[in-house]
Each structure stands twice: as C-alpha cells, then as structure tokens.
Amino acid sequence: MKNALEVKKLVKYFPVKNSKNQVVHAVDNVSFSIQKGKTLGLVGESGCGKSTCARTIIRIHKPTSGEILIDGENIANKSQKELQSIRRKMQMIFQDPYASLNGRMIVRDLIAEPLIAHNIIRRSSEAQDLIEEMLERVGLQKEHINRYAHEFSGGQRQRICIARALILKPDIILCDEPISALDVSIQAQIVNMLKQFQNDLGLTYLFIAHDLSMVRYVSDDVGVMYLGKLVELCEAVEIYRKPLHPYTKGLLSSIPIPSPKLAREKVHPGITGDIASPINVPTGCRFHTRCKEKLKVCEEIEPEIKEISDNHYVACHLYK
Ligand SMILES: Nc1ncnc2c1ncn2[C@@H]1O[C@H](COP(=O)(O)OP(=O)(O)OP(=O)(O)O)[C@@H](O)[C@H]1O
Ligand SMILES: [Mg+2]
Numbered sequence: 001m002k003n004a005l006e007v008k009k010l011v012k013y014f015p016v017k018n019s020k021n022q023v024v025h026a027v028d029n030v031s032f033s034i035q036k037g038k039t040l041g042l043v044g045e046s047g048c049g050k051s052t053c054a055r056t057i058i059r060i061h062k063p064t065s066g067e068i069l070i071d072g073e074n075i076a077n078k079s080q081k082e083l084q085s086i087r088r089k090m091q092m093i094f095q096d097p098y099a100s101l102n103g104r105m106i107v108r109d110l111i112a113e114p115l116i117a118h119n120i121i122r123r124s125s126e127a128q129d130l131i132e133e134m135l136e137r138v139g140l141q142k143e144h145i146n147r148y149a150h151e152f153s154g155g156q157r158q159r160i161c162i163a164r165a166l167i168l169k170p171d172i173i174l175c176d177e178p179i180s181a182l183d184v185s186i187q188a189q190i191v192n193m194l195k196q197f198q199n200d201l202g203l204t205y206l207f208i209a210h211d212l213s214m215v216r217y218v219s220d221d222v223g224v225m226y227l228g229k230l231v232e233l234c235e236a237v238e239i240y241r242k243p244l245h246p247y248t249k250g251l252l253s254s255i256p257i258p259s260p261k262l263a264r265e266k267v268h269p270g271i272t273g274d275i276a277s278p279i280n281v282p283t284g285c286r287f288h289t290r291c292k293e294k295l296k297v298c299e300e301i302e303p304e305i306k307e308i309s310d311n312h313y314v315a316c317h318l319y320k
Pocket of ligand 1: 014015024025026044045046047048049050051052053210278
C-alpha cells in the first residue's frame with residue numbers, strides 16, 4: 001500500500017527568547033508514515049510537540065531538519081511559492097473553531113477563501129452551488145451561506161472549518177484536536193462525520209488528541225509522543241491490548257475523569273511528577289524522571305525507537 005505521508009527524522013527546534021544557545025526541543029527526530037486512506041492517531045500530554053509536528057508537516061513552520069514526503073515528494077525544503085500546489089493536497093483542521101474563523105465574515109466567503117487563494121475562482125459568488133453543496137455535506141443548511149460565523153455554535157463552526165478544508169478536495173487532512181474544544185455531545189457527531197468523509201473520499205488523516213480514549217475509534221495506527229519524541233508506534237488495537245512503553249501504560253491507566261476542571265488540565269493519574277522541560281531535556285531517556293520502571297541505563301543513554309515485534313515500535317531500554 002502506498003504512503004500518502006511519510007515523515008523521516010523530523011526535527012523542529014524553536015529559539016528561546018533572550019538566549020543564544022538554548023532551544024525548545026518541540027519535535028525531535030520523529031519518523032512515521034501513513035498509508036493512503038488510513039488514520040494515524042497522535043497522542044501525548046500538553047506540550048509534547050503534537051501541534052508542532054502537524055504545523056511543520058504542513059509547513060506553517062520550516063523544519064530544523066528531516067524529510068516530509070507527500071506522495072513520495074520531499075517538501076521539507078520547498079519555498080512557500082513551491083508549496084502552493086502541495087497545499088491543495090493537504091489541509092489542516094484546528095482545535096479552536098472560534099480562533100480559526102473570522103466571526104465577521106459570512107459563511108460563503110469563508111468557504112470560498114481557499115478556492116480564491118488557489119486561483120480557482122475570483123469571487124465567492126462563482127462557487128455558490130459548490131459551497132451550498134458543501135454546507136449540506138457537513139450537516140449545515142444551504143440557507144446558512146449568508147450568515148456570519150459568529151452566529152454559529154462551536155460544533156457548527158467546526159463544520160464550517162471542515163467544509164473549508166474539504167473544498168479543495170485534499171488527499172490528506174491534519175486534524176489537530178478537532179473535537180477537544182467541543183461539547184461532549186457533539187464530539188461523536190464530528191468524529192463520525194470525519195470518518196464518513198474518509199470512507200467516501202479515501203482521505204488520509206493525522207488525528208491529534210491528548211489522550212488515548214479519543215483516538216481509539218478513529219485510528220488505524222497510534223503514535224505516542226513524549227517531550228518531542230515518538231516513544232511508541234503500532235496498530236491501534238495493539239496499543240490498547242499490549243502497550244509496551246511505561247509512558248503509554250501510564251496514559252492508558254488514566255481513567256476518564258468526570259471533573260471538567262481536571263479533564264481540562266489533562267491530568268493523567270497513571271503518571272506522576274511533572275513533565276520535564278523541553279529546553280533542558282533530561283539526559284538519557286527523556287521519560288526517566290517520571291518512569292516507574294526506570295533502569296540505571298535510562299539516565300545515561302537515550303533509547304532509540306526500534307521494532308520490537310511486528311510493526312510495533314518502542315523507544316525503551318526495557319525491550320531488547
Ligand atoms: N511558535 C513557537 N515558538 C516557540 N515555542 C513553541 C512554538 N510553538 C510551540 N512551542 C513550544 O514547543 C513545545 C511543543 O508545543 P506544541 O504546541 O507542539 O505541543 P502540543 O503537544 O500540541 O500541546 P497541546 O496538547 O497543549 O496542544 C512546547 O514547549 C511549546 O511551548
Ligand atoms: Mg497542540
């Protein structure tokens with residue numbers, strides 16, 4: 001099966017303000033691939049680099065190093081001009097549908113914007129029929145076309161964002177926590193809709209979430225990130241059945257938290273201690289400061305990610 005997206009040794013460091021030598025190790029040597037029509041779920045605590053990974057793949061950020069292959073073509077070093085045509089193939093949906101839509105624009109102009117940006121049409125009225133059709137496909141109504149974005153609920157706004165992402169008929173969609181900011185009652189609707197589009201259109205998804213419960217039903221494969229590193233990667237069923245990395249086990253043992261406050265703070269009771277600094281990363285395994293199964297070697301030598309069993313990759317000294 002062909003890879004729609006492949007990332008090889010992707011690195012993205014950010015400079016630290018007022019410091020010449022220090023960097024934020026946001027994404028550090030991450031590799032994975034997603035086959036056409038499949039979904040990779042990417043999970044990990046706040047600040048581990050999930051969004052930076054997606055934003056670098058779609059070239060909002062320029063990678064520090066590494067390769068980003070779209071249908072086999074490396075776009076890591078392409079200029080913004082060269083990226084124009086690639087951008088049609090790949091779109092992103094963001095976490096906050098309030099921040100990603102200008103509330104003072106009408107729906108027609110919002111959905112037409114990508115078409116205009118890519119010189120497909122010149123003004124939104126030219127795509128009236130297409131936009132109306134798109135609105136219905138995302139569960140809104142034709143009549144919504146002249147309404148302002150600020151008139152819509154969070155869930156409806158996310159539907160508008162999905163329409164905007166789909167209007168260019170992309171192959172790949174990077175979904176950065178697309179349901180986290182929505183009411184629980186609406187989350188399933190949006191996920192089911194994204195699933196449906198995937199089936200109908202053969203889309204490839206990178207689906208980011210902060211915990212493993214959210215990606216369970218959408219992912220074919222799951223990758224777990226910790227402090228810029230991919231620490232485990234395997235088929236979705238396998239990660240719930242047989243997690244290997246102590247961090248993954250910790251994420252899984254965190255029971256759903258009924259308190260919205262705790263849920264917002266993304267507390268994982270299965271993992272104690274604070275996440276280490278992405279600026280001064282711990283020596284050896286970055287997780288050793290919190291790991292319950294730590295060995296002496298973990299403080300000194302960084303474990304490389306290796307295939308431990310069929311298609312099951314883990315970066316941990318416990319496995320040889
Ligand atoms: N533009 C930027 N400039 C400097 N540092 C950044 C920038 N964007 C992200 N970072 C830093 O990179 C690290 C990874 O951030 P990122 O937003 O990718 O994490 P995340 O996994 O998406 O977190 P969350 O679950 O909260 O969305 C963090 O330490 C963050 O502060
Ligand atoms: Mg994020």
